[in-house]
Each structure stands twice: as C-alpha cells, then as structure tokens.
Amino acid sequence: MPALEELRAAYAAAGQDHVFTFYDSLTSTEQASFLTQLASIDPARITHIASSVLSSITFPDSTPGEITPLPSAATASLLTASSADIAKWYDAGITLLAQNSVAVVLLAGGQGTRLGSADPKGCFDIGLPSHASLFELQAHRILGLQRLVQDTTGVTKVVIPWYIMTSGPTRAPTEAFFSKNRYFGLAPSDVIFFEQGVLPCIDNSGKIMLDTPSSVAVAPDGNGGIYRALVQQHVLADMAARGVKHVHAYCVDNCLARLADPVFLGFASSRGVAVATKSVPKRAPEESVGLIVSKNKRPAVIEYSEISTEMAAARAEDGELALRTANIVNHYYSTSYLADIPEWPESYLPYHVARKKIPCTDLTTGTRIAPASPNGIKLEQFIFDCFPQLQMSEFANLEVRREDEFSPLKNKAGTVGEDDADSSRADLLRQGKRWLLAAGASFDDDVLGVEVPPLISYAGEGLDAAKGKHFSDTCLLTL
Known part of the structure; x- marks a missing residue:
C-alpha cells in the first residue's frame, strides 16, 4: 500500500489535499483502493495543467x-x-x-x-x-x-x-x-x-x-x-x-x-x-x-x-x-x-x-x-x-x-442520415461492386454491391476469377 503520509504531503503541496476529506471514514479496503489510485496520479502535474488551462496558457493563440x-x-x-x-x-x-x-x-x-x-x-x-x-x-x-x-x-x-x-x-x-x-x-x-x-x-x-x-x-x-x-x-x-x-x-x-x-x-x-x-x-x-x-x-x-x-x-x-x-x-x-x-x-x-x-x-x-x-x-x-x-x-x-x-x-442508423451503419455498409458494398466490375463481372442494375471479404482481396487485386460472373443480388463473394 502506498505510504499515506507521503501521499498526503504530495497532494497538500499541490493544493489538492481535499481529496482526503472522507479518508478517515472509509473501510480499510476502500482506503487501500483509494491510496492505490491516488498514487497513480501526479497531483503537481494536474495542478500545473489545470492552472495552465484555466489561464489559457496552453491554448493556441486565439x-x-x-x-x-x-x-x-x-x-x-x-x-x-x-x-x-x-x-x-x-x-x-x-x-x-x-x-x-x-x-x-x-x-x-x-x-x-x-x-x-x-x-x-x-x-x-x-x-x-x-x-x-x-x-x-x-x-x-x-x-x-x-x-x-x-x-x-x-x-x-x-x-x-x-x-x-x-x-x-x-x-x-x-x-x-x-x-x-x-x-x-x-x-x-x-x-x-x-x-x-x-x-x-x-x-x-x-x-x-x-x-x-x-x-x-x-x-x-x-x-x-x-x-x-x-x-x-x-x-x-x-x-x-x-x-x-x-x-x-x-x-x-x-x-x-x-x-x-x-x-x-x-x-x-x-x-x-x-x-x-x-x-x-x-x-x-x-x-x-x-x-x-x-x-x-x-x-x-x-x-x-x-x-x-x-x-x-x-x-x-x-x-x-x-x-x-x-x-x-x-x-x-x-x-x-x-x-x-x-x-x-x-x-x-x-x-x-x-x-x-x-x-x-x-x-x-x-x-x-x-x-x-x-x-x-x-x-x-x-x-x-x-x-x-x-x-x-x-x-x-x-x-x-x-x-x-x-x-x-x-451515428445510430435513422437519426442523422449519414455516417451510420447504413452508409458504412453501402460504401463497402459499392466498393466491392467497383472492384468486380473492373475484374470483368456484371451486375443487374438494381444491385447495390457485393461484399468482397478482405481475405479474398485487400484492395481490389486477385479477382480474376470473377471475370464473366454475373450478380443479380447483394451477397457475400465466394470464389
């Protein structure tokens, strides 16, 4: 267990000794846990950061x-x-x-x-x-x-x-x-x-x-x-x-x-x-x-x-x-x-x-x-x-x-209308479709795309086997 008096002194020197307000009323188990947490914090550093932030010293020029x-x-x-x-x-x-x-x-x-x-x-x-x-x-x-x-x-x-x-x-x-x-x-x-x-x-x-x-x-x-x-x-x-x-x-x-x-x-x-x-x-x-x-x-x-x-x-x-x-x-x-x-x-x-x-x-x-x-x-x-x-x-x-x-x-799907699961899924499927079209595959007009697993292609390479293949619905590619 970290030394209580040393921690008290460090926090007092940093103007942060109020953290010990309830220490004497804690159980021995709570005290041990609390001292371990306090020992992981550098109170002088926190005081310095707080002072800098509150006085805007560390902010970029306005x-x-x-x-x-x-x-x-x-x-x-x-x-x-x-x-x-x-x-x-x-x-x-x-x-x-x-x-x-x-x-x-x-x-x-x-x-x-x-x-x-x-x-x-x-x-x-x-x-x-x-x-x-x-x-x-x-x-x-x-x-x-x-x-x-x-x-x-x-x-x-x-x-x-x-x-x-x-x-x-x-x-x-x-x-x-x-x-x-x-x-x-x-x-x-x-x-x-x-x-x-x-x-x-x-x-x-x-x-x-x-x-x-x-x-x-x-x-x-x-x-x-x-x-x-x-x-x-x-x-x-x-x-x-x-x-x-x-x-x-x-x-x-x-x-x-x-x-x-x-x-x-x-x-x-x-x-x-x-x-x-x-x-x-x-x-x-x-x-x-x-x-x-x-x-x-x-x-x-x-x-x-x-x-x-x-x-x-x-x-x-x-x-x-x-x-x-x-x-x-x-x-x-x-x-x-x-x-x-x-x-x-x-x-x-x-x-x-x-x-x-x-x-x-x-x-x-x-x-x-x-x-x-x-x-x-x-x-x-x-x-x-x-x-x-x-x-x-x-x-x-x-x-x-x-x-x-x-x-x-x-965002949660249906809340904002962008940057959500629907847009992420669509973007990945459309990417797969572009890769497969470049490899010589064809699609029905209403097919959004195909999921190309990363184990099949990292960035569109290795899809020669898809040449001539036709996709009539959205699916997971298997070759």
Missing part, C-alpha cells in the same frame, strides 16, 4: 494565424498521381512489409453508445451479408495483407503486429471478444492490447473532483493520450524488440480503412518524413470537418470554426476548394520520431477543455451530485496537436479517394 493550403512539396494525391508513382509507392511499401518493419496501431477506446450498443465500437455489426464486425473486417485485412506480401515477395513469414489501444471501459470486453473469436485467425502473440490513460476531472477552480468518497473522478485523456500510452504501456519497447520502423495508426470506426496500406507506407517512407497523414477531399464548403493546413508555415489541423465563410468557400486554380484537405485521423509515424516522446515537454501537446456534467461527491455533505448543467472539466489531448511541432519538411499528406478509404461510423 488569432487565426496564417492559414494556407499545405505547400505542394508536402502533399500528393491519388486522384492525380501517375500510375507509375502509385506503383513505385506500392512496391516500396510491400518491401517494408516483407522486412517485418511495419506495425499497426488501432484507436479503439470508443464505446458503441451512440450506435445503440453496449459493446465497444469495434464489435459493431454494420449489417453486411457476412455480419462481420469492424474488428473482424480489420483483422482480416491484416491477415490478407500478410498473405499477399508473402505471395508477392516469396518471404516465408510476414508479421504485421496489431497494437489495439482501448480505454478503461472497453479493455476487458475487447479482449474477451478477440478471445471468443480466436483472434480472427491472427496469432494472439501479434495482437497486443494496451490502454489509454485517464486524467482526473477538475472543477472550475482547478480542484480534482471526487467521484465517490473513495475514488477520484477520471476521464480518458483523449486520442492524444496515445503518445504517453505508447511509452507507459511499453508498446514502443515491444516495437523496438520486433524491429518495427514504420507505424500506421487509424480509428476503429472506419470500415474502409486500409491497414498498413503499402501505397501510404511507400509514399511516407520515400519522403523520409517523421509523420504523414491521409486525407480525403472536403465534400462542400459547409462540411464541418477538421482541415489539414499550413498554419504559420507549420502543419496543423484546424477546426471548421477557425476559418471564415469566405475562406471555406475559396477555390484554387483547378476549381477545387482551396482548403479541402479533410482530416480522417489516419497517420504514419517513423519509430525514430515516436522514440523521442519521453523527451517531449508538457507543453508539446496542448490540453483542451471539455466542460461536462460530471457526477461527483459534494465535499461538504458527502452526498452524490448528478448535475443538471456542466460543473467540471474533462481534459483532453488530440492526436494531431503534435503536428505544429514539426517542420513542414518533416511532414507529408496523401490525399485518397473518400469512396475507397473513408466511411466513418458515428
């Missing part, structure tokens, strides 16, 4: 700054790139994969609450003919890509380790889901679960809030918490032991995500950059998406609200939106860049305030409070907030086709 499109040297597009360039990037990526130097990191801390599910979001079935979950689709993309690289290069064994970042509520059910499904054919030793961190919730004066008399109220530290978690959960050490040099990170809610995409890996590695992103073209000036831009000559992601209506609608010489590079949280990292995380100062990533209704314990009465309005602050970091720390020469962006690579699952 002025817009110089916002322009990414310079042409820092970006390329699959919409306009030559077939020779794409083939060159693909071949380079296949080589990296054959060297077993690539790992994939999945951001999977989200729950399916907004989708009407009590399970982690990755367990969700979007209604495909196979009824495959998001986790299954993505696991089979890795497995299919490993086999593709082996067949292409003759390498006996290709391994793409999959690091899955969960949150506290999703860790156990995610691991249980993988175990129940026998890891979807992947080797269990190559599927590594780790957990993003949490931060104490603070009130409007910067004081740590108590959830119960014997526990601190905490919340996940945002997807930017991945960087600290990679170090603290020994993920970077595991990658180093495996010889990983290139990392692809993405979000679980995109059914079209191309894990360890050879084209993206080859593009980023050929540029020699520390960080690269994938983007899709913004659909319309009013679409509320984050944009990848140059801000004060550094790469950055800005919110739609940070630019004027005129700037959002401005057109480039080619007639496309000038600021059209929509962020889809799909990143490449060199491990040499990630290895420096322990040296990042606290200010490297700003903290963002999310004012929330946080159930808590009243320090005067000890009663439980269920607030009707926001009463506290959850602190979050965003994964892209490291971009402005990079020189533009250390960064690159690859624009991809939305219909091929991005279909987010955000």
Whole structure:
C-alpha cells in the first residue's frame, strides 16, 4: 500500500489535499483502493495543467494565424498521381512489409453508445451479408495483407503486429471478444492490447473532483493520450524488440480503412518524413470537418470554426476548394520520431477543455451530485496537436479517394442520415461492386454491391476469377 503520509504531503503541496476529506471514514479496503489510485496520479502535474488551462496558457493563440493550403512539396494525391508513382509507392511499401518493419496501431477506446450498443465500437455489426464486425473486417485485412506480401515477395513469414489501444471501459470486453473469436485467425502473440490513460476531472477552480468518497473522478485523456500510452504501456519497447520502423495508426470506426496500406507506407517512407497523414477531399464548403493546413508555415489541423465563410468557400486554380484537405485521423509515424516522446515537454501537446456534467461527491455533505448543467472539466489531448511541432519538411499528406478509404461510423442508423451503419455498409458494398466490375463481372442494375471479404482481396487485386460472373443480388463473394 502506498505510504499515506507521503501521499498526503504530495497532494497538500499541490493544493489538492481535499481529496482526503472522507479518508478517515472509509473501510480499510476502500482506503487501500483509494491510496492505490491516488498514487497513480501526479497531483503537481494536474495542478500545473489545470492552472495552465484555466489561464489559457496552453491554448493556441486565439488569432487565426496564417492559414494556407499545405505547400505542394508536402502533399500528393491519388486522384492525380501517375500510375507509375502509385506503383513505385506500392512496391516500396510491400518491401517494408516483407522486412517485418511495419506495425499497426488501432484507436479503439470508443464505446458503441451512440450506435445503440453496449459493446465497444469495434464489435459493431454494420449489417453486411457476412455480419462481420469492424474488428473482424480489420483483422482480416491484416491477415490478407500478410498473405499477399508473402505471395508477392516469396518471404516465408510476414508479421504485421496489431497494437489495439482501448480505454478503461472497453479493455476487458475487447479482449474477451478477440478471445471468443480466436483472434480472427491472427496469432494472439501479434495482437497486443494496451490502454489509454485517464486524467482526473477538475472543477472550475482547478480542484480534482471526487467521484465517490473513495475514488477520484477520471476521464480518458483523449486520442492524444496515445503518445504517453505508447511509452507507459511499453508498446514502443515491444516495437523496438520486433524491429518495427514504420507505424500506421487509424480509428476503429472506419470500415474502409486500409491497414498498413503499402501505397501510404511507400509514399511516407520515400519522403523520409517523421509523420504523414491521409486525407480525403472536403465534400462542400459547409462540411464541418477538421482541415489539414499550413498554419504559420507549420502543419496543423484546424477546426471548421477557425476559418471564415469566405475562406471555406475559396477555390484554387483547378476549381477545387482551396482548403479541402479533410482530416480522417489516419497517420504514419517513423519509430525514430515516436522514440523521442519521453523527451517531449508538457507543453508539446496542448490540453483542451471539455466542460461536462460530471457526477461527483459534494465535499461538504458527502452526498452524490448528478448535475443538471456542466460543473467540471474533462481534459483532453488530440492526436494531431503534435503536428505544429514539426517542420513542414518533416511532414507529408496523401490525399485518397473518400469512396475507397473513408466511411466513418458515428451515428445510430435513422437519426442523422449519414455516417451510420447504413452508409458504412453501402460504401463497402459499392466498393466491392467497383472492384468486380473492373475484374470483368456484371451486375443487374438494381444491385447495390457485393461484399468482397478482405481475405479474398485487400484492395481490389486477385479477382480474376470473377471475370464473366454475373450478380443479380447483394451477397457475400465466394470464389
């Protein structure tokens, strides 16, 4: 058990000793649990963060700054790139994969609450003919890509380790889901679960809030918490032991995500950059998406609200939106860049305030409070907030086709009308139809599409056997 007096002194020095208000009334079991939680928190760090946030010290400047499109040297597009360039990037990526130097990191801390599910979001079935979950689709993309690289290069064994970042509520059910499904054919030793961190919730004066008399109220530290978690959960050490040099990170809610995409890996590695992103073209000036831009000559992601209506609608010489590079949280990292995380100062990533209704314990009465309005602050970091720390020469962006690579699952079907299970399912089926048409298959006019399992084709290749095949209804492809 952590030493009580040492913890009292540390919290008192940080101005947070109110957390011990009810300590003497707790049972010995509750005291032990509470002290363990308190020992996992650095109260001086929380006080420093709270002070910085409340005084706006760590926020970016409120002025817009110089916002322009990414310079042409820092970006390329699959919409306009030559077939020779794409083939060159693909071949380079296949080589990296054959060297077993690539790992994939999945951001999977989200729950399916907004989708009407009590399970982690990755367990969700979007209604495909196979009824495959998001986790299954993505696991089979890795497995299919490993086999593709082996067949292409003759390498006996290709391994793409999959690091899955969960949150506290999703860790156990995610691991249980993988175990129940026998890891979807992947080797269990190559599927590594780790957990993003949490931060104490603070009130409007910067004081740590108590959830119960014997526990601190905490919340996940945002997807930017991945960087600290990679170090603290020994993920970077595991990658180093495996010889990983290139990392692809993405979000679980995109059914079209191309894990360890050879084209993206080859593009980023050929540029020699520390960080690269994938983007899709913004659909319309009013679409509320984050944009990848140059801000004060550094790469950055800005919110739609940070630019004027005129700037959002401005057109480039080619007639496309000038600021059209929509962020889809799909990143490449060199491990040499990630290895420096322990040296990042606290200010490297700003903290963002999310004012929330946080159930808590009243320090005067000890009663439980269920607030009707926001009463506290959850602190979050965003994964892209490291971009402005990079020189533009250390960064690159690859624009991809939305219909091929991005279909987010955000909403419950029938509520918003987009970015839901219906749209995700339709996008994946339409993609399969495009692939099969290119392979020489034919369809009845009213057929939406066909589900092409990732174990049959990673990105439209290997479908020669479908030539001459006719589809009269939506189905699961078997060859």
